[in-house]
Amino acid sequence: MNHKIILKRLAILEGISYLCLGITVPLKYKYGYDLPNLIVGMSHGVLFIAYCLWVLIYGIRAQKNTAFFILGWFMSLLPFGTFWFDAKHLKTQD
Numbered sequence: 001m002n003h004k005i006i007l008k009r010l011a012i013l014e015g016i017s018y019l020c021l022g023i024t025v026p027l028k029y030k031y032g033y034d035l036p037n038l039i040v041g042m043s044h045g046v047l048f049i050a051y052c053l054w055v056l057i058y059g060i061r062a063q064k065n066t067a068f069f070i071l072g073w074f075m076s077l078l079p080f081g082t083f084w085f086d087a088k089h090l091k092t093q094d
Contacts, residue, residue, distance in 0.1 A: 003058045007051075008090050014051040015082035017044035022079070051076055 020040045028037040055072035058064075068089065075081030 003054070003061055004090060007054045007058045008086055010047065010051040010054050011082040011086040011090065014044070014047040014076060015080065015086075017047050018079055018082070020044070048076060051082065 017040060021037075021044055024037040024040045027033045052073055055069060055076075059069050059072070071089070072085055075085040078084075
């Protein structure tokens with residue numbers, strides 16, 4: 001599978017997991033229901049690390065500039081950032 005396709009999929013999955021935390025965190029802290037936050041939190045953590053590593057892997061293989069790395073990593077910190085990064089920087093053909 002192509003490195004770019006993997007990065008695109010990780011960006012979407014990481015973004016979805018980030019948004020799911022918006023549902024599970026209130027369940028944990030307001031209603032005391034821990035299990036959904038445990039599952040989504042662990043999934044988000046794994047996807048976050050995988051996404052950040054794959055930005056590095058793809059960026060090096062595609063010989064991207066430093067701005068690509070910084071923007072890719074910064075967008076992982078914003079709730080809809082990975083969706084934007086996918087739409088703006090991963091839609092073009094290499």
